[in-house]
Amino acid sequence: MLEVVVFLCGAVVMVIELAATRVLAPFLGTSTVVWTSIIGVILGALSLGYWWGGRLADRHPNPKALSLIILGAAVCTALIGFSRSFVVEMIQASGAGLHAGSLQAVLLLFAPAATLLGMVAPFAARIRMTDPERAGSTVGRLYALSTMGSIVGTFAGGFFLIAWFGSAAILFLMAGVLALASILCHVGSWPLKAGLAGVFVALYLLAASDARSLAASGIVDVDTPYQRVLVYPSRDFTTGRDMLAMSTGPEGVQGGVYPDDPQALALNYTRYLTLASHFAPDMRRVLVLGGGAYAFPKYVLGKHPQARVDVVELDPGITELARAHFFLPDDPRLNVRHEDARTFLNANTGRYDAIVVDVFNSHASIPFHLATLETARRLAAALDDDGVLLVNTITALEGPRSRLYKSFYATYARVFPQVHPVRTWSPGLKTDMQNVLLVCFKSPAPRPWISPDESAQARLDQRQPAPELDGALVLTDDYAPVERYLTGW
Structure with a gap:
């Protein structure tokens, strides 16, 4: 014994x-x-x-x-x-x-x-x-x-x-x-x-x-094959509306939905992802890396009836929660693949009109292999010549922790002729950790930053000047110290 x-x-x-x-x-x-x-x-x-x-x-x-x-x-x-x-x-x-x-x-x-x-x-x-x-x-x-x-x-x-x-x-x-x-x-x-x-x-x-x-009681605390996920009732502090929230880390909400309006984009940063519609209004093939609550894929399915959406989500448990609680529909135009985003990009041969990268959902845990020069090159290969790439990053625009932002910018600027930072959280301090969208184009030709739609124009106006790249590092598979940069070391 x-x-x-x-x-x-x-x-x-x-x-x-x-x-x-x-x-x-x-x-x-x-x-x-x-x-x-x-x-x-x-x-x-x-x-x-x-x-x-x-x-x-x-x-x-x-x-x-x-x-x-x-x-x-x-x-x-x-x-x-x-x-x-x-x-x-x-x-x-x-x-x-x-x-x-x-x-x-x-x-x-x-x-x-x-x-x-x-x-x-x-x-x-x-x-x-x-x-x-x-x-x-x-x-x-x-x-x-x-x-x-x-x-x-x-x-x-x-x-x-x-x-x-x-x-x-x-x-x-x-x-x-x-x-x-x-x-x-x-x-x-x-x-x-x-x-x-x-x-x-x-x-x-x-x-x-x-x-x-x-x-x-409306609170779901579940361990998926990859992570611990909380789903709970919440309130949108900007609008006061009731919301169902998803949390996968220590920084609050990574996904959300309004139960009384499931098609609306509940989280502020997801509303900025609609800039894809501005730069690619006739999009037919869309790639989304990172499913979460599937807010943006649902938006594309509803607003672009001609579009097909490929979603790459590592965790099948997240997709199950999205179907059970976040009104993710069964739609023949939606193709969900459960695998790592980098392995998908490595094997991908398709081309897309719009690509959204939404995998950096927590500043306490950034998948470094999706922040590197090699990943940016794979994204460029998957993007149509006239397409648009939107990368949702979580970083600080200024201060000790802005080195990650500068390195993100330097890395993508090495591949894309145009990289435009867009701030999605205007009331906060620039030294705070926040969502910053990188809008990238393969062509150096100017793109329109004017829209007749007032809400779209308000988001376009949040474009930031290119950062000073002092202290910036082009991140690579061999060396990408993202966690050190997050802490300001």
């Missing part, structure tokens, strides 16, 4: 590590900084556990002590489920930056459980070590079992468990598994351990039912 226990604990470590990304994402995003904090802290905690477990095993090499360690790990894992939101919200309110905040969150929430689980393999090896001449094979076998468990936990957690059960429920379920593993290790005091296992399973069921009750 000891070997089974080692395998289970190895699996639970990796499920907890993967769940950490979903716990932190709504507050800190899923950038490389957050992943680095998770991996580094948990590796450090495991190392501490290996050392501590080995020392303790030399003093008390018996299954009872190991059973108590595993039971402690079960309690710590359950405590993550209880305290996750409070701890991360407290850190966020303290003003800690992304680097310090993510480190603090992982240390407080996940390091205790990881440390205790790190103690299991060396402790088990000491218990099994009865023949000094076979010490090497004993240690090797148990560590191999622990690693095999981690492999199973990685694939099961990443491919199935978290998407099926959600980040909160899976933590309570893993706590229940550890409580049962404690019984397998040492039956003593089994009623207490079994009772704790039952409590953890009950908490798992409660967390699962809580998600259903939230959905019944």
Whole structure:
């Protein structure tokens, strides 16, 4: 049974590590900084556990002590489920930056459980070590079992468990598994351990039912195969209208719809995407990278009956939510492909009258491989000679964090003869993070920036002068330090 226990604990470590990304994402995003904090802290905690477990095993090499360690790990894992939101919200309110905040969150929430689980393999090896001449094979076998468990936990957690059960429920379920593993290790005091296992399973069921009750009240909190997504009732602060919002990160709303007018563009920046209609009024083929709430694809389907729209959305869970809550229709002119936008562009041979890139939906997590010179070249190859490309970026126009904006501009200007920044948030400070639209053309021929439509003209008037490119970097697949630029480093 000891070997089974080692395998289970190895699996639970990796499920907890993967769940950490979903716990932190709504507050800190899923950038490389957050992943680095998770991996580094948990590796450090495991190392501490290996050392501590080995020392303790030399003093008390018996299954009872190991059973108590595993039971402690079960309690710590359950405590993550209880305290996750409070701890991360407290850190966020303290003003800690992304680097310090993510480190603090992982240390407080996940390091205790990881440390205790790190103690299991060396402790088990000491218990099994009865023949000094076979010490090497004993240690090797148990560590191999622990690693095999981690492999199973990685694939099961990443491919199935978290998407099926959600980040909160899976933590309570893993706590229940550890409580049962404690019984397998040492039956003593089994009623207490079994009772704790039952409590953890009950908490798992409660967390699962809580998600259903939230959905019944109009709030959807779901873990898709790629991310954690919130859908909830909100209000448009510019118009005062009721709105249904979608959030996939710590910066508020990434998608929205007016339930009483599903065809209207609820988010301000999406209204600026209609500039595609100004520059390509007769568009017939449209490519949208990034589906979200599918606001712009719905707009094109409604306003351009001759147009066909290809949408590339990585996450099929997002598309399901758009169909269930954001009035995404089944339309023969809409073709949705679930794959990474860059892989689509790499294989694409079609040409489009208008392309909209809306994949930078969070300044805490920018997919760097879609911000590079190589991507810009692929977009140019996919754009018709008279077409228009609109890239929605999230950046600051001025100040320390404007280096990302300047680098975006420099990168696209290397490929497109015309790159026009358009500010979509005029009341705010230029040093604030905001949506800035890059309007790009393949031809150097002048394009009209005058419209008889007043609302369109108001948006056209938000065109900004080209930025000074001091400190700008042409971003490439080899070197694109977008997260460093976001923090102003």
